[in-house]
Amino acid sequence: MDEADDPPERTGDSTAPTDGPALAVRGLTKRYGDTVALDEVDLAVDDGEFVAVVGPSGCGKSTLLRVLTGLEERFEGRAAVDGVDVRDGGSDAVGMVFQEPRLLAWADVRENVAVGLPADVDPGDPAARDRVDGLIETVGLDGFAESRPGELSGGMAQRVSLARGLAYEPEVLLLDEPFSALDQLTKYEQQDNLLDVWRERGATVALVTHDVEEAAYLADRVVVLGGQPGTVETVVDVEADRPRERTDEALLTARREITDALGV
Amino acid sequence: MATTRETESGDVGAELVGALPDADRFQWLLGLVVPAALVVVWHLLVTTGVFAAHQLPQPLRVVETLYGMAATGELWGHIAITLQRVFFGTLLGVSVGVGFGTITGLYGLAHDLLDPLLQSLKNIPSLAWVPLFLLWFGIGEGAKVLLIAVGAFFPVYLNLSTGISNVSEDLIEVAEVYDLGRFESLRRVVFPAAVPSLLVGIRGGVGLAWMFVVAAELIAASQGIGFLLSDGRVLARPDIIVGSILLFAFFGNLSDLAVKEVEKRAVDW
């Protein structure tokens, strides 16, 4: 966060200078009482890489993101962001878009998005306000800046939550099914917007989804989690060059591989 | 909920009055039908001698008495002093309640230390405090204001404390992930989320303040609506007694409506 005043030129040396992966998970086991949510999960995501995580409902995808954001204190194994253990504040560079919108019911859309602004940005500052309004427009909600969450549809609320995550401008952005409530057209728009943000900012992205097409279109690699407890089933490399067409042959191949791994 | 009620009553109103567009604006008048009928019954019961006039005066007699006292100016002094006591007592009680509620809501240790004590104190009936307060603080204004503050304190404390400690964990996590920091997450998440509980507490507190002012004025006052009440008994004047009760009803309702209005404006989400 101390580096947040020059977000575009992040060099990756903000916390601990490592050339290692941006996200490093080794032997991660997470239990909730008797439920084993994740079992011996290994995962490494390179700096600037876009990884998608797919897997059946309840296999521990959200749990994996929660561990990486530092919201879970107790787990076995290692989880580090930029080489810093998430339990030692390595998670400060991580932003997360939750599976549920989790908006402040009393605050309007603008105020909700401003929650995501980095701590050293004054939300009252005109530049910050412009940025917030810009994000509201990007997620297709211009005209709703003064609406309260109660007046929004489920998909609109989800986009507010997405804009809030983008406002944070994290080095590592975790997204938990951020487009699940959107119609096809809006979904495509927001996917492309996310790709723009990712490319411009050079952020590392991990995105959880149930949409195989989405995973293949967006990601460099797709991690397929399986079973309960969740384990890494396989990792699919998406070979298509960028910018991609949704109809690329290579995407079809990747989609087939992912679907096979999911056992659909 | 307000919306549903409005639509429902709109439907009913439209059926009843034949699609009068603003029929539900007068819906509140329906609430006056039964009280008005009761006043008529009351009047009949007294004039036909079912109740003796020295036990229950005619409704009109009560109005005359109040009007007479208002004309001489005597009434205003009583009303003013009671309102003043309730106001300052509520102010004090709510302030202290906000303080304790916030601290116990935020800090588990403070909660564990204070909550059991306060929970048991809250069950002491208002009248039980009176002799002690008289002994400690004399019969001055201070004792009465403090007594009322005790009443107003508990609902505010209880509601705010649970309101703060029950703020949705989901939202706390949002504050954590976006690094809002302690102060900002209190300012932007925890306190706004607890405002509805606080207002419920204040409403309860104002209600109890009126109960406690009666306790204070019945026993140790030479002025105030509560004093009028006991004076009416001493003078064997049922019209004064009933009049005082009606005054309490009026001002009690008025203050409740006022807080409700604030609640409606502040919690509009």
Ligand SMILES: Nc1ncnc2c1ncn2[C@@H]1O[C@H](COP(=O)(O)OP(=O)(O)OP(=O)(O)O)[C@@H](O)[C@H]1O
């Ligand atoms: N707070 C919790 N307490 C107890 N068990 C939990 C908790 N959170 C998750 N679990 C369990 O952990 C497992 C994984 O949950 P998780 O939310 O990570 O699944 P998911 O892969 O995100 O599923 P979905 O696709 O439906 O969102 C589930 O079996 C769930 O019951």
Ligand SMILES: [Mg+2]
């Ligand atoms: Mg999930």
